[in-house]
Amino acid sequence: MTVETLIIGAGISGLSTAWQLAQAGCSVAVWESGARLGGKIATDYDPVSGYTTEQAASMVLNFRPEVSRFLQETGLESCKLIRSPTTKRYLIHQGQLREVPMTLSGLLLTPLWSWPAKLRLLLEPFIMQQGHANETVAEFVRRRLGSEMLDKALGAYISGTLASDPEQASAQAILPRLTALEQRYGSLTAGVFAHKVLNKKQASETEGFSFQGGMSALVEKLAVGIASKIHLQHKLVAVSPEHNGWSVVAQTPTGEKSLWVRNLILTTPAPATAQLLKYFDKPLSELLTGIQYAPLSVVHLGVKKDNIKHAVSGTGFLTPPKEKTVINGSMWMHSLFQNRAPTDHVLLSNYLGGARHPEVINWDTQQCIDSVTQELQDLLGLSGHAAWAKVDQHAQALPLYHGHYMQRQQQIQQCLRQHTGLYLQGNYIGGVSIRDRIIQAEKLAQVILSKTASHSAQTATHHETTIPINR
Incomplete structure (x- = not known):
């Protein structure tokens, strides 16, 4: 059977897109350079110690109906493992853990923010819109909520969860929901009120979950439905436009493999994608080369x-950028999900590096463990050493939506319009979370299916007008 669409990369972006296309009857194949699926998503279980860890993403946070529908259609809904209802979360404040208030009264009484900062927060509805197209997260938060909210709250989220620098990260790209509220309603407060009151019936509650067996179950479930279409150890080495489609060459264990396809989807990281495209579109390659990644x-x-x-x-704690700790954030996995640690033990997954401390990627395993242990001794009153330890390192963990990110994306799309049938689906476009990748996969699948339907209709029309009629 002829392959109509080829997807390069079997991470969550590639697998989600392939599943969507296959379900619609599209002829699709997936080439993965490695020997396993899932990209950075991987669940590890140590049968000796009894600990279950995640190498990268530890859960899905969803508030979008498209993702809920996707889970139902794939059968993943029945595999979901909802996180524990614990609401306690912490920030490091002056070297100590402080609980983050989740109510208005708690916000007014907490020592995390000064009274001037609390009053400044109450003035948010009266702040005029004065942002600009390339406004950073830091500029946006200071303008709308004040400096202390950046320094002691949202800055910790940006650096701890997204491994980014709030002083460089694009507000429109990193905080799309907040910037959209300001654009539509004039203030964040008015926007939140409107959503809660006017759109309450349509609003979706944010749900946090993993899966039975860990995040790898997401990959395994998707792969089952498209197993015959996945080809491991197929490393793409050459791409070129040819005859209204794309000629591709891969290195495989049995030699080179060539293929012509009408649609080519690249889900590879930006640097790898840039190398593949540099021979026929240097400007596009340079735009992709300019996208930086944070190590983790x-x-x-x-x-x-x-x-x-x-x-x-x-749930754990986050570290504001001005605190002097190497840990960006810590997730208490034993508290979030069952069966992550043996009885009477806890599992603390700590995140280091990012844009805040990129040099940490050069530390060896023992240095990472020793540094985290020392800081947790001060923060949590940890006595002695850990009973068990494991370190996962990613040199290119997350793309950084830094600088003139939105402008760069517009330029990338302009370049792509010159190449019919070429699509970029890496997590450097449209969000880094699993939720974002599933949403982007559905969007791209709809574009390709619409294009395929249009092509089929044109072909049918052409046949009808050229077939001679015998009388």
Whole structure:
């Protein structure tokens, strides 16, 4: 059977797109250079110690109906593992953990922010719109909410969750929901009020979940439905436009493999994609080369509960950029999901590096473990050493939506309009979360299916007008 659409890369972007196209009857294939599926998504279970860890994404946070529908259609809904209802979360404040208030009264009483900062927050509805197209997260938050909210709250989210620098990250790209509220309603407060009151019936609650067996179950479930279409150890080495389509060459264990396809989808990281495209579109290649990535090290520590003085029954903590700790954030996985740690033990997954401390990627395993252990001794009252430890390192963990990101994306799309049938689907476009990747996959699948239907209709019309009629 002729392959109509070829997807390069079997991470969540590639697999989600392939699944959507296959379900619609599209002829599709997936080439993956490695020997396993999932990209950075991988769940590891240590049968000796009893700990279950995630190498990268640890859960899905969803508030979009498209993702809910996708989970239903793929059968993943029945595999969901909802996170524990614990609401406690913490920030480091002056070297100590402080609980983040989740109510208005708690916000007014918390020592996290000064009274001038709290009053400044209450003035948000009266702040005029004065943003600009390339406004950074730091500029946006200071303008709307004040400096303390950036320094002690949202800055921690940007650097801890997205591994980015709030002083460089694009507000429109990183905080699309907040910037959209300002554009539509004039203020964040008015926007939130309108959504809660006027759109309450349409609003979706944010739900956090993993899957039975961990995040790898997401990859495995998608792969089952398209197993015959996936080809591992197929490394794309050459791409060229040819006859209204694309000629591709891959290196495989049995030699070179060539193929012509009408649609080519590249889900590879920006630097790798740039190398593939540089021979026929240098400007596009240079735009992709300019996208930077943050390195990330994840240090998992298994600890006996009796060896920790601080309560670890919440979601974890984030670190504001001005705090002097190497840990950007810590997720208390034993508290979020069942069966992540043996009885009477806790599992703390700590995130290091990012744009805040990129040099950490050069540390060896022991240095990472020692640094995290020392900081948790101060923050959590950890006594002694961890009972178990594991480190996952990613030199190119997350793309940074820094600088004139939106302008760069517009230029990339302009270049792509010159190449019919070529699509870029990496997480450097449209968001880095699993939720974002599923949404982008559905959007791209609809574009390709619409194009295919149009092509089929044109072909049928052409045949009808050229077939001679015998009388």
